[in-house]
Amino acid sequence: MKMKWAFLTIVFTAFSILSGCDLLVLDPKGPQAETQADVIKLSIGIMSVIVVVVFAILIYILVKYRASKQPDDYEPPHIEGNPIVETIIVAVPILIVTFLSIVSVQSNYAVESAPTGYEEKEPLVIYASSSNWKWHFSYPEQDIETVNYLYIPTDRPLEFRLYSYGPITSFWIPQLGGQKYAMADMITTLHLAADVPGEYMGRNANFSGKGFAKNTFNVKAVSQDDFDEWVDEVKETADPITEERFDELLEPGHLGQLTFNGTHLDFMPPPMKHGSSMEEGDHEEMNME
Amino acid sequence: MKELFPRKQLLGFVSSLILTIVALLVYFLDFSFTVGLTILLITAFTQAALQLVVFMHAGETKDRGAIYTNIYYGIIIALLTIFGSLLALAWGYV
Amino acid sequence: MEFFERFAIPHPSPAIYASMVAIGLTVIAIIVGLTYFKKWGYLWREWITTVDHKRIGIMYLISALLMLFRGGVDAIMMRAQLAVPENTLLDSQHYNEIFSTHGVVMIIFMAMPFIIALMNYIVPLQIGARDVAFPRLNALSFWLFFMGAMLFNISFVIGGSPDAGWTSYFPLAGNEFSKSVGTNYYMIAIQIAGLGTLMTGINFIATILKMRAPGMTLMKMPMFTWSALITNIIIVFAFPVLTVALAMGTMDRLFATHFFTTGNGGMDMLWANLFWVWGHPEVYILILPAFGVYSEVIPTFARRNLYGYRSMVWSMVIICLLSFLVWVHHFFTMGQGALVNSIFSITTMAIAVPTGIKIFNWLFTLWKGKIRITTPMLYSLLFIPIFTIGGVTGVMLAMSAADYQYHNTMFLVAHFHLVIIPGVVFAMLAGLTYWWPKMFGFMLNERIGKWAAWLIGIGTCVAFFPMFISGLDGQARRMFTYSEATGFGIWNMIAFFGAIMLAVGFVLIVYNIYYSTRYASRDIPADPWDARSLEWATHSPVPEYNFAITPDVNSRDAFWNHKKNNQKLFKGDYQEIHMPNNSGVPFIMSALFFVFGFAMVFSVWILAIISAIGIFACMGHRSLEKDHGHHLSVDHIKETEEKLGGANS
Amino acid sequence: MNNDQTQPLEYSTEQNNLNILGFWIFIGAEIMLFATLFASYFLLENRTGGGPAGEEIFTISPVMLETFILLTSSFTIGLGVHAMRLGRQKAMQVFFTVTLLLGLAFIGLEIYEFTHYVHEGAxxxxxxxxxxxxxxxxxxxxxxxxxxxxxxxxxxxxKKRGLTPETTNKSFIFSLYWHFLDVVWIFIFSFVYLKGMM
Known part of the structure; x- marks a missing residue:
């Protein structure tokens, strides 16, 4: 009986997760996040079955074999095990795990490559770098740079190149897709895309010190036309970014949203794709400047 | 049982010298990286096994099962750690 | 002046000053009390110099319970801070220190000593041994652990606590971003405690492999001993990795090397890699003994033998190997590409199979049983459902693509708490209650015990289920605050209530210990639960030599068969028993380690060198010392046995 | 191979057997310790920052010398244990002394090597x-x-106590330790030096 209570709690929780589709991760706005949400929902489903089976067996046994329900002289039998039963409890988990492994491998390759439905389109490359406790977004194609906010076009794949001026951070826009680390000595790549216009929450998910809680940024997805319009506006109105200005920006602290003409990539090149001795040289130069 | 002349030790010593000299060829001769590394792997692991059996008497008591299991397990985990780390931090990147 | 500034707390607050005063007063009270009651000699002779595995076990137990409350207070403060949006109870720095120490204290200084406490007390008894293989080393293990724990704990009043998370990722934990000595404490205190743990590992493998009672083959060992064996194997092969990682981290911080720095060729992810090469096996170090406890408790109270003994053993052996093959799942999001992630995703999920086997075996052990729901059994029955949920969410996390969304969120926090709390904490409380009469000769009150169990069981669900939801809604872990607009408020408030339930449950346990010490009957049989394994075949509390006559074992449930089927357990007569001598060296050496560690934390090199010489002097002393132990005479044993209620045949 | 009668002195008591097994387990831990160092070495090998690379600072002669010294010391301690099992205390003491002297020479060379590296800017x-x-x-x-x-x-x-179960036990364990260090050196020699100079 007491188990039933716990059981109900769990069913309730599982139910509320499944039905609570306003949860950011389960409310995807891009193909990558959608893949991930599908995987999550599928695994919740399969896992719920396992949980229900275990609970059912447990409750059944507890109800049936309580000492108070047995005759006083009942002496439980000695049972070593049963090959058939043991085969089943090995085989069924192996089947489930095999199935989930296949799903896992497939979905991992999916989120690591260009977003589905966007394979043909030229990706928009954005360098996203973090410093304590800000995000800098450089658009080399448009030659502009923003701080703590992102403007992105819908219907175009996005290729984020991530690195950090400090502790390891993790670039995460839950509604567009899962996170990836940004590190000081190498660039990591994250493929995303936004299907629908809207405002999304983005943040650093990896603990990075005092200002971590507020290390967030705003993501605005707009149509290609609106995006171009915004770029033009920035080109006209924003101040150019200089080395001195950028050094100031790197100082630890929080900043509001800022917009610049030009990118810091020109005078402070990012680390190479994966740090090794040859590339280390570039990194040194970067530090020296 | 108790032989006065340490035949086993002497043989072990001579073989380890030979193996070291073979390993040194990698430095003095011009092998490709793969060939060189293969030679080094073979000589190093043979020498380690030699020390284990000849000098360390790993198999001489009834605890040999435990001792060998322990060492093999250690070597397996060690190799997994080394290659796993290389895979995760160096080779895995495309 | 600059030298002394390092000792100051980086962010003084009234709460910390209050704790300083409280610590000071407690220390004075203890010293005055010991002097007043003239207990210094007793303390030194009976406890500090002891090499008896049972006393060492009890000292581990006390340390673990103390640390449970230290870590628990941290947890309550965290949940209180997050209960409402934009809370100002704690500032960011303080919150960071609290969650960092919460993790370290709970894993290294609470869970580890708790399992080692039970192993120390129970394993030699279960295999019918006089003591562990190296009693002196065992004492050294304990004191090293204890000194490590103390060194870690003074950090919050002298110099500041570590604040880079319990994982202490570089470069955040490096000199550049963590300027206080906090991370030095982390590196050195864990190092000292870790050395002790490694020695425990060696000690127990040798004990279990070589000191079993005649007739007890490996496949006749009680399951808790099996779990201890596997655990200690994992300890021996995992802890050296931590030793190296911590040494490298220490060198980076103290000697400006470039292992994990961002410049000059350092590799920050190498720390994460090494940390988790140790860290994931560590999870199994914690959970396997817990499985062992359940495998003792469930058969006892189902009045049945353990179902599928062989598969239980094999699943642990498989876990022992697999646990070293999965560590990369802690950083799927590092960008290493789909191939690596796929490999480690599959190995991770594979662990679910042996774990699942164990769950089903416990269920089938209950089947056709005669189930008595006592406090230890209640914990076990609460464990199965809650752990199943924690476990299946683990499989979900193992799916690398989905992990990109779970990583670093409250979802992850919920998962591992729902694994570790039922898996480790419930098991330890079950084991504590179950073996309490063996340790102290009286039983804990069942009524209060069950209340506590229910509160802790339900509290765990209430505290951690909401985190699944807030995690999927984008709440990252380790945030010291959040805005109201995020909508996380309600979930964190519920979690706070759960945390309070847990706290009340733990306070009830302390009350239970107090209450039962005062009122419980001392007149209980040696085998109050009608249990199955050898530890119940000797008196409670256990005489120093454990068994007057070494038992003869010829089946898995030797004691049960002895009781029910009249199989003879003790054959022959009393004989002289060889016992190890007490020694003060382990304590002195560990105290020197404490001084050494403290000197290293603050870079006081002269003191560090002097204490290091002292440590080596202790080793030299040990090497040259002649210590053959002493013998207990037959008369002495006879006398003791009669006093304890007659020899059991 | 050995039954109880022919058991060497170092195995003669229960505690002795425990000590030897315990030390083997410790060697297992040491394997992991060095494996971790090797894993880190291979990962950091090419990360030279502004400093010199391996092939720039390694020189073959001291390394070769160190290797042969250590191999010989491993041989002499093997002879020492052999002598010990024959009950020849004098010979055993001589072999152990030679082993320690070779060890000292090894350390001397290594210190020389380190100063050389520091001079080279490493x-x-x-x-x-x-x-x-x-x-x-x-x-x-x-x-x-x-x-x-x-x-x-x-x-x-x-010297003080002669060959007793305790002293032979300690000597045997010490020989295990010494051989193990030789094994580790073989791997350092092969995969740090030779691979680096290849």
């Missing part, structure tokens, strides 16, 4: 590569140094 603080190189070599060197003191203490005991 100090502990230079780069990721030099940090891990000197730490790996240093860990092995520290083990050898510790072994020197340990061996010395054992020699003192043998």
């Amino acid at each position: 100090a502990l603080q230079t780069s990721g590569f030099t940090s891990i190189l000197l730490t790996t070599l240093g860990t092995h060197g520290a083990h050898v140094t510790f072994g020197l003191f340990w061996g010395l203490f054992i020699l003192i005991q043998i």
Whole structure:
């Protein structure tokens, strides 16, 4: 009986997760996040079955074999095990795990490559770098740079190149897709895309010190036309970014949203794709400047 | 049982010298990286096994099962750690 | 002046000053009390110099319970801070220190000593041994652990606590971003405690492999001993990795090397890699003994033998190997590409199979049983459902693509708490209650015990289920605050209530210990639960030599068969028993380690060198010392046995 | 191979057997310790930052010499244990002394090598590569140094107490330690030096 209570709690929780589709991760706005949400929902489903089976067996046994329900002289039998039963409890988990492994491998390759439905389109490359406790977004194609906010076009794949001026951070826009680390000595790549216009929450998910809680940024997805319009506006109105200005920006602290003409990539090149001795040289130069 | 002349030790010593000299060829001769590394792997692991059996008497008591299991397990985990780390931090990147 | 500034707390607050005063007063009270009651000699002779595995076990137990409350207070403060949006109870720095120490204290200084406490007390008894293989080393293990724990704990009043998370990722934990000595404490205190743990590992493998009672083959060992064996194997092969990682981290911080720095060729992810090469096996170090406890408790109270003994053993052996093959799942999001992630995703999920086997075996052990729901059994029955949920969410996390969304969120926090709390904490409380009469000769009150169990069981669900939801809604872990607009408020408030339930449950346990010490009957049989394994075949509390006559074992449930089927357990007569001598060296050496560690934390090199010489002097002393132990005479044993209620045949 | 009658002295008591098995388990832990160092070494090998690379600072002659010295010391301690099992205390003491002297020579050479590296601009603080190189070599060197003191203490005991179950047990365990350090050196020699100079 007491188990039933716990059981109900769990069913309730599982139910509320499944039905609570306003949860950011389960409310995807891009193909990558959608893949991930599908995987999550599928695994919740399969896992719920396992949980229900275990609970059912447990409750059944507890109800049936309580000492108070047995005759006083009942002496439980000695049972070593049963090959058939043991085969089943090995085989069924192996089947489930095999199935989930296949799903896992497939979905991992999916989120690591260009977003589905966007394979043909030229990706928009954005360098996203973090410093304590800000995000800098450089658009080399448009030659502009923003701080703590992102403007992105819908219907175009996005290729984020991530690195950090400090502790390891993790670039995460839950509604567009899962996170990836940004590190000081190498660039990591994250493929995303936004299907629908809207405002999304983005943040650093990896603990990075005092200002971590507020290390967030705003993501605005707009149509290609609106995006171009915004770029033009920035080109006209924003101040150019200089080395001195950028050094100031790197100082630890929080900043509001800022917009610049030009990118810091020109005078402070990012680390190479994966740090090794040859590339280390570039990194040194970067530090020296 | 108790032989006065340490035949086993002497043989072990001579073989380890030979193996070291073979390993040194990698430095003095011009092998490709793969060939060189293969030679080094073979000589190093043979020498380690030699020390284990000849000098360390790993198999001489009834605890040999435990001792060998322990060492093999250690070597397996060690190799997994080394290659796993290389895979995760160096080779895995495309 | 600059030298002394390092000792100051980086962010003084009234709460910390209050704790300083409280610590000071407690220390004075203890010293005055010991002097007043003239207990210094007793303390030194009976406890500090002891090499008896049972006393060492009890000292581990006390340390673990103390640390449970230290870590628990941290947890309550965290949940209180997050209960409402934009809370100002704690500032960011303080919150960071609290969650960092919460993790370290709970894993290294609470869970580890708790399992080692039970192993120390129970394993030699279960295999019918006089003591562990190296009693002196065992004492050294304990004191090293204890000194490590103390060194870690003074950090919050002298110099500041570590604040880079319990994982202490570089470069955040490096000199550049963590300027206080906090991370030095982390590196050195864990190092000292870790050395002790490694020695425990060696000690127990040798004990279990070589000191079993005649007739007890490996496949006749009680399951808790099996779990201890596997655990200690994992300890021996995992802890050296931590030793190296911590040494490298220490060198980076103290000697400006470039292992994990961002410049000059350092590799920050190498720390994460090494940390988790140790860290994931560590999870199994914690959970396997817990499985062992359940495998003792469930058969006892189902009045049945353990179902599928062989598969239980094999699943642990498989876990022992697999646990070293999965560590990369802690950083799927590092960008290493789909191939690596796929490999480690599959190995991770594979662990679910042996774990699942164990769950089903416990269920089938209950089947056709005669189930008595006592406090230890209640914990076990609460464990199965809650752990199943924690476990299946683990499989979900193992799916690398989905992990990109779970990583670093409250979802992850919920998962591992729902694994570790039922898996480790419930098991330890079950084991504590179950073996309490063996340790102290009286039983804990069942009524209060069950209340506590229910509160802790339900509290765990209430505290951690909401985190699944807030995690999927984008709440990252380790945030010291959040805005109201995020909508996380309600979930964190519920979690706070759960945390309070847990706290009340733990306070009830302390009350239970107090209450039962005062009122419980001392007149209980040696085998109050009608249990199955050898530890119940000797008196409670256990005489120093454990068994007057070494038992003869010829089946898995030797004691049960002895009781029910009249199989003879003790054959022959009393004989002289060889016992190890007490020694003060382990304590002195560990105290020197404490001084050494403290000197290293603050870079006081002269003191560090002097204490290091002292440590080596202790080793030299040990090497040259002649210590053959002493013998207990037959008369002495006879006398003791009669006093304890007659020899059991 | 051995039954109870022919059991050498170092195996003669229950505690002795425990000690030897315990030490083997400890060697298992040491394998992991050095494996971790090797894993880190291979990862940091090419991360030279602004400092020199391996092939720039390694020289073959001291390394070769160190290798042969250590191999010989492993042989002599093997002879020492052999002599011990024959009950020849004098011979055993001589072999152990030779072993320790060879160890001392090894440490001397290694110190020379380290100063050479520092002169070449490869100090502990230079780069990721030099940090891990000197730490790996240093860990092995520290083990050898510790072994020197340990061996010395054992020699003192043998001299004072003769070949007893305790002293032979300690000597045998010490020989295991010494052989193990030789094995580690073989791997350092092959995969740090030779691979680096290949």
